[in-house]
Amino acid sequence: MAQEDGEVLLEVRNLTLAFGGVQALRGVSLEVLKNEIFSIIGPNGAGKTSLLNCISGRYRPQQGSIIFRGQDITRDKPNKRCAAGIGRTFQNLALYSHMTVLDNILVGRHHLLRNNFLTGALYWLGAQKEELEHRREVEDIIDFLEISHIRKAIAGTLSYGLRKRVELARAVALRPQLLLLDEPMAGMNHEEKEEMARYILDLNEEWGMTIVMIEHDMGVVMDISHRVAVLDFGAKIVEGRPEEVMADPRVRAAYLGDEMALAEEQSTVA
Amino acid sequence: MSLTADSMRCGEFRTTYKADTTIFPTPRSRNFAIAGLIVLLFAPHVLDTYYTNLLIQIGYYGIAALGLNILVGFSGQISLGHSAFFGFGAFASAWISNNFGVPVILAIPLAGLMTTAVGMIVGIPAARIKGLYLAIATLAAQFILEDFFNRADWFSGGSAGSVAQPLNLFGFVFATDKSYFYVVLFFMVVMYLAGSNLLRSRDGRAFVAVRDHYLSAEIMGINLTKYRILAFGVSSFYAGIGGALFGHYLGFVSAEGFTILLSIQFLAMIIIGGLGSVMGTLLGTVFIVLLPEVMEALMTTLGSQLPGLERGVSYLKEMAIGLAIVLFLIFEPDGLAHRWKQIKAYWKLYPFSY
Numbered sequence: 001m002a003q004e005d006g007e008v009l010l011e012v013r014n015l016t017l018a019f020g021g022v023q024a025l026r027g028v029s030l031e032v033l034k035n036e037i038f039s040i041i042g043p044n045g046a047g048k049t050s051l052l053n054c055i056s057g058r059y060r061p062q063q064g065s066i067i068f069r070g071q072d073i074t075r076d077k078p079n080k081r082c083a084a085g086i087g088r089t090f091q092n093l094a095l096y097s098h099m100t101v102l103d104n105i106l107v108g109r110h111h112l113l114r115n116n117f118l119t120g121a122l123y124w125l126g127a128q129k130e131e132l133e134h135r136r137e138v139e140d141i142i143d144f145l146e147i148s149h150i151r152k153a154i155a156g157t158l159s160y161g162l163r164k165r166v167e168l169a170r171a172v173a174l175r176p177q178l179l180l181l182d183e184p185m186a187g188m189n190h191e192e193k194e195e196m197a198r199y200i201l202d203l204n205e206e207w208g209m210t211i212v213m214i215e216h217d218m219g220v221v222m223d224i225s226h227r228v229a230v231l232d233f234g235a236k237i238v239e240g241r242p243e244e245v246m247a248d249p250r251v252r253a254a255y256l257g258d259e260m261a262l263a264e265e266q267s268t269v270a
Numbered sequence: 271m272s273l274t275a276d277s278m279r280c281g282e283f284r285t286t287y288k289a290d291t292t293i294f295p296t297p298r299s300r301n302f303a304i305a306g307l308i309v310l311l312f313a314p315h316v317l318d319t320y321y322t323n324l325l326i327q328i329g330y331y332g333i334a335a336l337g338l339n340i341l342v343g344f345s346g347q348i349s350l351g352h353s354a355f356f357g358f359g360a361f362a363s364a365w366i367s368n369n370f371g372v373p374v375i376l377a378i379p380l381a382g383l384m385t386t387a388v389g390m391i392v393g394i395p396a397a398r399i400k401g402l403y404l405a406i407a408t409l410a411a412q413f414i415l416e417d418f419f420n421r422a423d424w425f426s427g428g429s430a431g432s433v434a435q436p437l438n439l440f441g442f443v444f445a446t447d448k449s450y451f452y453v454v455l456f457f458m459v460v461m462y463l464a465g466s467n468l469l470r471s472r473d474g475r476a477f478v479a480v481r482d483h484y485l486s487a488e489i490m491g492i493n494l495t496k497y498r499i500l501a502f503g504v505s506s507f508y509a510g511i512g513g514a515l516f517g518h519y520l521g522f523v524s525a526e527g528f529t530i531l532l533s534i535q536f537l538a539m540i541i542i543g544g545l546g547s548v549m550g551t552l553l554g555t556v557f558i559v560l561l562p563e564v565m566e567a568l569m570t571t572l573g574s575q576l577p578g579l580e581r582g583v584s585y586l587k588e589m590a591i592g593l594a595i596v597l598f599l600i601f602e603p604d605g606l607a608h609r610w611k612q613i614k615a616y617w618k619l620y621p622f623s624y
């Protein structure tokens with residue numbers, strides 16, 4: 001597997017986050033290694049999205065720190081973090097709904113582009129060349145995610161599954177070293193999930209991206225993750241290789257109990 | 271019919287990305303615009319002064335309205351103070367050319383820059399407040415600037431107003447409508463091209479991203495504060511240039527013209543034309559400039575049948591603007607630009623357009 005060099009890319013230390021009386025995170029610590037696919041699972045309201053929000057800068061934790069590539073980024077503004085190498089998608093779609101798919105993805109190039117309101121207004125004197133170079137890279141991403149047929153469509157008019165894919169494309173356009181995916185397969189059918197899993201694996205293996213993914217579909221999590229952490233009531237209760245996590249009685253008790261039974265039932269039917 | 275208005279004409283294939291990122295959606299529409307421009311070059315020689323004057327008005331108002339559309343339509347903010355920036359540009363250009371011996375042709379862009387600075391200061395609250403609160407903050411700016419125009423004798427001539435010299439280029443004085451038309455046309459073309467370019471490059475996309483989803487824009491590396499204030503700056507630059515052109519056209523600038531009423535007319539232009547559309551801005555400006563003229567013509571025709579109507583003309587003209595805004599908001603919220611696209615789509619598919 002890809003992650004064997006063992007270098008730590010992201011370290012989360014003792015993160016605590018509260019909203020009024022609600023403790024979303026209680027002293028969560030974890031390490032993500034370079035080139036691994038690290039999944040976070042747990043019941044609804046466990047604090048998974050909050051954890052991602054702290055890493056991407058949407059939320060400021062009250063305590064604890066986030067170390068990325070050896071730098072403490074806990075206090076950095078969100079818009080600084082993509083230049084550092086962090087990209088993400090959102091659980092509830094967050095596309096620019098009146099823009100075309102192409103422009104949505106091009107926004108992902110924002111921190112890599114150098115033209116500005118002045119040079120942009122004088123388009124033909126340089127900005128055009130740069131824009132077209134980035135356009136070419138964006139087209140590679142569009143080809144990879146197989147969305148070339150909708151590149152001119154307005155994002156808000158697309159189906160849910162396609163919007164998820166465009167969002168992934170936009171995050172990939174950031175050229176992140178660390179890609180945070182919040183339920184990338186939610187609301188998808190079996191086929192779409194399989195496709196998405198394929199893209200994630202390719203991004204990890206061929207594009208060299210480290211992936212932290214929140215996902216509810218245990219089948220997919222077990223298939224593609226190198227390691228898994230389980231959150232429950234804002235605390236990390238277990239972490240390890242997928243089969244270790246599955247075997248852990250605390251996990252079964254806290255979260256997987258009925259879903260596992262359900263999954264087994266379904267697999268015997270199929 | 272699932273074909274959108276933007277779909278290309280049959281048989282037209284774009285083979286390079288360059289051809290794909292042009293200002294005009296098709297070569298045909300570009301040629302159409304160039305043809306329109308050539309026709310305009312002859313306009314003042316064919317039309318009488320009355321119509322040339324209307325075209326000049328469309329020019330300087332259209333420039334300012336594009337600025338407001340960049341702020342409201344593209345970056346999703348609001349301003350009720352646009353006419354104050356327009357006025358500031360007019361006074362600033364007169365002030366610069368009168369007091370520092372700067373030629374008018376340079377005073378106009380300098381006035382644009384001064385207005386940019388004022389606009390960015392007014393835009394600072396935008397970093398923190400949105401919607402109704404921002405509307406109120408810009409309304410305050412409108413009144414503060416109006417008050418400033420009335421009091422700052424050194425800058426605006428106070429309540430007396432100030433003289434704006436005519437534009438003089440290598441000894442040629444642009445004192446007639448016929449000649450000044452070309453000055454306005456030149457600025458119009460430059461400002462619209464620059465605006466279109468801005469909107470198809472990095473910072474233009476950032477404006478729209480901030481408008482559509484500011485949280486994810488921030489995660490994509492966009493500094494929200496910077497872009498919100500920058501939108502005010504760009505918007506004010508356009509207002510300042512438009513105002514300066516207005517001032518040197520009239521030859522005299524006084525504070526009465528730059529009231530909240532004009533700010534609302536600017537908003538009407540972009541709402542009726544289409545928020546977030548460069549082409550729509552122009553259509554909306556034409557609409558608002560021509561509306562009172564059409565009303566007037568209508569009233570004088572009807573007036574012969576219905577005596578007493580002439581007395582209400584000015585009143586009815588203002589009501590017509592309000593009515594037009596309301597009707598557009600209800601029946602055509604996407605503005606004339608949207609209607610225009612649909613008409614184009616209709617003819618593209620003709621005779622299969624059902």
Ligand SMILES: Nc1ncnc2c1ncn2[C@@H]1O[C@H](COP(=O)(O)OP(=O)(O)O)[C@@H](O)[C@H]1O
Nearest residue numbers: 019022023024043044045046047048049050051
């Ligand atoms: N912005 C917020 N304001 C208030 N409470 C929040 C906010 N975000 C998350 N929470 C609370 O924090 C807890 C964890 O939520 P979340 O991280 O979304 O869970 P998960 O993604 O695991 O389903 C929940 O109780 C949720 O209500």
Ligand SMILES: [Mg+2]
Nearest residue numbers: 048049050091
């Ligand atoms: Mg969640």
